[in-house]
Amino acid sequence: MNSIKIEAMEDTPRIVFDPENDIFEVSGRSLPEDAALFYEPIIDWLRNYAKNPNKITEMHIKLNYFNTASSKLLLDMLLILEEMVEDGKECIIKWYHDEEDEDMAEAGEEYAELVDVPFSLLTY
Amino acid sequence: MEKKLMNEIFHDYVFDFYRKMQINQIHLIYEGEVTHQITKAFTALTEDNMAKESEPNNLQMKVFHIIVESLQNISKHAQNIEGLDDTKGIGTFLIAKSTTDYFIIAGNLVHNEDIRSMVELIDTINILDKDGLKRLHKEQMKLGKISERGGAGLGFIDIARKSGKALGYEFKPITHNVSFFILTTQIPRNNNE
Numbered sequence: 484m485n486s487i488k489i490e491a492m493e494d495t496p497r498i499v500f501d502p503e504n505d506i507f508e509v510s511g512r513s514l515p516e517d518a519a520l521f522y523e524p525i526i527d528w529l530r531n532y533a534k535n536p537n538k539i540t541e542m543h544i545k546l547n548y549f550n551t552a553s554s555k556l557l558l559d560m561l562l563i564l565e566e567m568v569e570d571g572k573e574c575i576i577k578w579y580h581d582e583e584d585e586d587m588a589e590a591g592e593e594y595a596e597l598v599d600v601p602f603s604l605l606t607y
Numbered sequence: 608m609e610k611k612l613m614n615e616i617f618h619d620y621v622f623d624f625y626r627k628m629q630i631n632q633i634h635l636i637y638e639g640e641v642t643h644q645i646t647k648a649f650t651a652l653t654e655d656n657m658a659k660e661s662e663p664n665n666l667q668m669k670v671f672h673i674i675v676e677s678l679q680n681i682s683k684h685a686q687n688i689e690g691l692d693d694t695k696g697i698g699t700f701l702i703a704k705s706t707t708d709y710f711i712i713a714g715n716l717v718h719n720e721d722i723r724s725m726v727e728l729i730d731t732i733n734i735l736d737k738d739g740l741k742r743l744h745k746e747q748m749k750l751g752k753i754s755e756r757g758g759a760g761l762g763f764i765d766i767a768r769k770s771g772k773a774l775g776y777e778f779k780p781i782t783h784n785v786s787f788f789i790l791t792t793q794i795p796r797n798n799n800e
Contacts, residue, residue, distance in 0.1 A: 493647060514675050516643035516682075519753050548668065550675050551761035558748055583664055586672075586769070593741070597748060 484535070487528050495521055496546060500528060502537050509557075510545035518552035526556070529563045536572050540564065545579040545607065547587065554590070561598045568600050575601045582606040635702040641681040642696070650674055653702065666796060669769045670709050673792050674702070676762045677713040680790070683756040685715035688785050709794040717788045722778050725788070732763055733773040740768045763790075770794045 484502050491497035496511035515521040542564060549557065564574040578594065580587035588604065595602035628636070634656065635649065650671055657667045681698030688694045698715035717725070735743060744764050751760040767774055775791035 494643070514646075514679075516646075517757055518759075519757060548671065550672075550679060551759045551765050552679070552753060552757055554761065554765075555748065555751060555753055555759035581664075584668065585665060586668060593745065593748075597745065 484532060485528075487525065489525075496549075498525055500525075500532070502532060505537060505539075505541070507540060508543040508545070509560075510543070512548040513546060513553040513557075514548065514550040515553070518550070518556050522553070522556035522560070526559055526563070529560060533563050533567050533570075533572075536567055539573045539575070540567065542574065542576045543579065544576065544591075547581060547584065549590075558594065558597060561594060561600065564600045565598045575603070577603050577605055579605050579607045631703055632705055633701060633703045635700075637700045638698075640696050641678050641685070641698050641700065643682070646675060646678045646682070649678065649700070649702075662796070666709075666794070669794055670711070672769050673711050673766050673794060676766050677711050677790065677792065679758075680762050681713055681715045683758050684717070686718060688716050688718070690782075691716075691785070704796075707796055709796065711792045711794070712789065714787055714789040716781070716785055717778070719780075719784050719786055722786060722788075726776075726778075729763060729774050729776055732767045735767075737768075737771075740764060744768060766790075766792050 486501035486503065487498060488501070489495070489498040491511040494512070494514045494516070496509050496513045499506050499508045501507075513521075542561075544557075546557075561576060564576065568574050576594070576598070578591035580591055588606075591602075591604045595604070627633075635652065637645070637649070639645075653674060654667065654671060657670065662670075678698075678700060681700065682696045685694060685696050685698050694716050698713060700714075701710075701712040703710040703712070732740065732743070744761065747760050747764060753759055763774060770792045772793045772795070775789075775793070777789045778786040779789065780786050
């Protein structure tokens with residue numbers, strides 16, 4: 484399966500989904516002008532991947548900022564992982580936040596409540 | 608003669624504007640189209656200023672967040688108003704700082720028919736406490752969809768959660784079907800919650 488690699492920009496995160504090397508990572512900040520436009524191909528890719536995923540999918544999220552439109556699309560992404568778990572696949576979400584960043588820690592906790600996927604909150 | 612008079616008017620205006628900015632501790636004021644470039648420029652500028660003033664990181668993030676949401680509110684929701692020149696995405700934006708708070712103020716034109724639902728939403732938000740806002744946010748995350756305008760319906764909720772204060776708002780009537788909506792967010796500089 485193809486991989487996705489998008490370098491971080493001023494207003495969009497770095498995204499690497501590389502099943503061959505077991506890398507699934509979203510990092511940086513996300514406040515694109517049109518969040519749906521940015522995330523649509525990524526969500527499509529993930530949907531496609533979910534049909535025949537790796538044995539374990541470990542999603543690393545290291546965002547330091549996202550706007551509300553991005554937060555909704557991020558949830559849509561994580562809900563695909565939830566569907567994978569329902570289908571008996573193994574997934575884990577690792578949410579990284581700055582030790583001092585309470586808002587990002589809280590955001591992680593809230594995603595953990597919203598999606599039924601093993602979730603760990605980690606600091607960097 | 609006429610030219611001299613015009614110059615005087617402009618000079619008085621600029622000087623008066625400068626003094627009012629100083630008195631009210633206004634750091635930035637903008638009127639015009641809120642593009643993505645403008646959002647990026649204002650956030651970068653504010654980030655630099657706050658870093659120079661050694662504001663705590665979490666305050667910097669809160670202010671950054673509220674600036675982005677307030678500006679994206681304008682760019683997504685300021686509508687074209689029939690009978691007026693192009694007003695889509697046009698708004699007024701202001702950042703002020705006192706010894707105790709930051710103030711982010713955003714204004715744009717709205718149709719009067721939209722006022723009721725906006726008032727209902729903001730009033731609902733304003734009576735909720737921290738946990739209530741958290742629940743409302745969760746509900747909207749679950750049920751909400753990205754709208755045609757590209758919003759998630761989370762902006763006001765999120766601004767209120769980040770600021771920890773009630774949202775200030777006012778609708779100033781302009782014509783029988785158009786008003787100017789003003790949203791004021793207060794962000795305490797010393798938040799020891």
